[in-house]
Amino acid sequence: MTLFYILLILFVGGILTYLGAKISKHLGHAIAFTSSTLSLYFHSILYGKLYGFTIDIGLFKLHAVAFSPLSWLIGEIVVVIGFLSILASFKEKHSDFYYLSVQFLLAGMLLFVNAYDSITLFLSLELVTLFSFFGIWDGRKESAVKYLIWNLLGAYFIVAAIAILYRFTGSYFMNEVHYLGKAQKLVLFLLLFAGFAVKSALMPFHVWVKDAYRDSPHSFTALLSGAVSKIGIFGYFLIMFYTFAKFFIGAKYLQLTLAWLGGITALFAGIYATTKDDSKELLAYSSISQLGYVVAGIALATPLSISAGAFQFVGHAIFETLLFFTIASVAYRTGTTRMTELGGLIKKMPVSFIGLLFGIIALSGIPPTVGFPGKWMLYESFIIEGRILLAAVIFTASITAFLYSFRLVYSIFLGPLPSKYEDLKEAPFNFTFPIIVLLIPLLLFGVQPGIVLYYIDRFLSIFGIGKIEHSYSYIVTSLGKFNALYVGIVFAAAFVFAFIVYLLGGRTRKVHQFDNFTAGEVVDESYKLHYVDDFYLFLEREIKGFLKLRIESLYDWLSKFVDGLGDAVRRVYSGSHGDYIVYLGFTLLLLILIYGGKLWF
């Protein structure tokens, strides 16, 4: 029942926060802090246990059982990021309702990863959709509406599949389905997949992400990217290796199609990310791109590739959240997320800089961070399976990750400091704490990937997929062995060496950034000393044709079409009662003619 109490804590906490905030803002904060801490604690002690509950609400019975080891893993990601996000959001301006939404959202996500029947699954999915909608609503409403429409579309795919599944199996459980034809299984699988694809922002269902991430409150974006997107990933695991396991393991063509979808998402989103000026938009596309890796990994369905995908999504939860928190702290101090308006913050906000630096190192998959082992396993698994072209696509996507990560750190923290930021301080503890906390697993899992892999092993063995050979430090594949600890030590040694060289190096003299000249002219602030506007202009020029290919234009056309249809249909109600009488009489005659015809002729 512990899970039930956690949900209760979050629901009651949410309501109390709302009411408490009406009395005093601090009381509300205190309640939200308490309930998120409690949920974090109680969820953490569930590690390794079997837990769950059943409640009867009359119409249906709701079952929540941690039937998959991933339930706890994603649940833990949810409560950790939830706690950090709530902590950071105390410093931001929010409506009282915001804290209620966040806590309800956490409860919804916890319920989702433990949902054992399709009713609970859909209920929690809708809870997640509704309350993340309210979270974004606190930022900008247009984006929230866009988010809602897209995610409801996804939820409707899922509910349609649930209804059809119920027709054939007569049960609401998400157990493995038998006695279904191949075509039926394929249709149901694709419906569910499309539904989850909206949540995890797989192309072509990704268009809501840019707006939702850009315009949501900064600390909430970390939660959206770090935790809410994992809902979709959990859904993939659920349908691929549980509900449709036999079907999916046998369907090579389907695996390959989905893996390619993931690969293309990784590549395209990476390219889009390089062209964005708003750092949150950039990270939004980066998040889409990184989740594309995950999809490519798990869709290939070998033990190694699944481990790679699972490891990658844990990594994504860590570094993407970290990056969004660093952007949140920068935005908290400067009030902007546009990279062209920033620069030179390295000395003013060192903690944020370190966070962002390690975040992008992990993002680009460089050891000794959590980003490396996952990518390494992913490439290995592609090569073992002979999917060289897919490996090449993913590799190209990694190159784009280098490009946009470099832009991110360079434009925000390096270069000259705009004079309006002269008096800037480091972000408050509420922002630096999450950054420091997230740095620990980022490095730890980088040198000891086994910590996560041992957990993933449980998943692999319970669902009978196979296993991979590894210890805490090394991973063995048929192509070779990789020891993360050694690699980490080598990287650290190289860093220390470089640092010593730097210390021993030539004398330096510190000058003010404007104590400088170029082409014989004294420079002032109007002259930009570093390169931020049109950062990748050379690249954009080359891919201009590609950038014009936007799936958004199709969706825009569709929405205009519906709008026009609404306008046309509206005119059926002409307002003249004569017309209405004609409608009535004509339809009645038609009915009599159609149905009477059988009897009369």
Place this chain on the structure above:
Amino acid sequence: MVNPILIIAISLFGAFFIALISPFVKRTGKIIAFLTIGFDLYIGASLALKSLRTPVIAYTAGFKPPFSINLVVEPFSAVFLLIVLTIGFLISLYYLAHPGEEPEDKFFTLLILNLMGASGIIMTGDLFNLFVFFEITAISSYALVSIRKQKASLEGGIKYLIISSIGSSLFLVAIALLYGQTGTLNIADIAAKLPFINKSVALVAFLLILVAFFVESEIFPFNGWAPDAYQGAGEGISALLAGVISKAGLYALIRLTFTLLDLPLRSKLLIVFGIMTFLIAELSALKQKRVKRMLAYSSIGQMGLVVAIFGIGTIPALKAAIFQGVNHAVSKVALFLLVGMVIKNLGIYKLDDYKGLGRKNPLLGLLFSLAILNLLGFPLFAGFWSKLSILLSTGKQGLYLLLSLILTGAIVEVYYYVRFMKILYERNEEASHLEIHLLEAMPIIAMAAFIIIIGVNPGLITPLFEKASEAIFMKFSYINLVIGG
């Protein structure tokens, strides 16, 4: 013993009592209406509770049917009776603090008569009696819609009058045809004799009845009157149209097509017309600039959805349809009453004028949002369960096209309602502050509480719907009940 006839008698007494004392004592109409309808609700609720165990039948003139007119309250009619009387009661509660339409005494007389007619439609077991109650409801509705002496109200009223009286004359022809064939007017009796009726006559009578009550339950293309009537009527009357009058029409449609003339083509016709109405109305609502008109189209759309789900005709589907009908009634009535409060205070009609109102008036915003989220079927609210039941029951019958069309319409619906919510919460310094009388907000708060309680624990109410759907599903139990097996 509680007798269903009391509802009719008390209402008639209350209505004429208002007319009687109005020349002497001013402004008592709303109190008498409140008391009368409250008493009706009390009787109705105890009847409904009783009918869940044993159905209640009242005979008039001391003869048993088919020789006399009878009133029947069995689970299906009990549910509708409860909806109609509860909504009516909440509306009369709202009018205690909200100014009634002028002339007030006549207005409240009509209101009571309207509810009496609606309850009569639901309770009666006699076809011609049903026609009489139907006319009482319809005529009082025309008057209620056009009582506000404005162009829009008169226009709405006259359109309603024209279309609806065509419908009722079609119904009268159908009654004549059936009477000619069977020599009886008792619903159960005709139903029992259905196998012996000439097929063509039965078919024509069926189609006539179908069209007549499609008009009342706002089904396209017979609902031309509805947008104008909703828009022109006072807000309490729009709520009455959504929660009471259309529901009584729906009851008659379902009772007559399921029990009286149980023809196989019913299912197809209800589904096709229902879903067509749903889609057309939701699309029309998309481009509306006036709040009441938008709500009117949404109301039409919901009626279409409910009719389509009734058309599926299995017990889970019937249950889902009843549940959705209740949720729609609650949400839509709440929305119209809220709009009424806004109009009373500010006199604004356009969507854009609502800018920032919810932000400025937290209670108003909260109630609006609750009603909207319930209507859209979000979890934690009752609407979630009814919408889920609808989708599951549709999928269960393998009606995939219907399933996808419902979901398509639902997306459109979400879009325009959320857009409305966005307008409500937009930043606007000039948004006005509303004086909300607590008594006036009381019915809406009660409905909000209902929405949340049922949303958290739908099991509190679904057994009722289960019984109702079983009752309407098995027409022979009704026949046996009335004329004895």
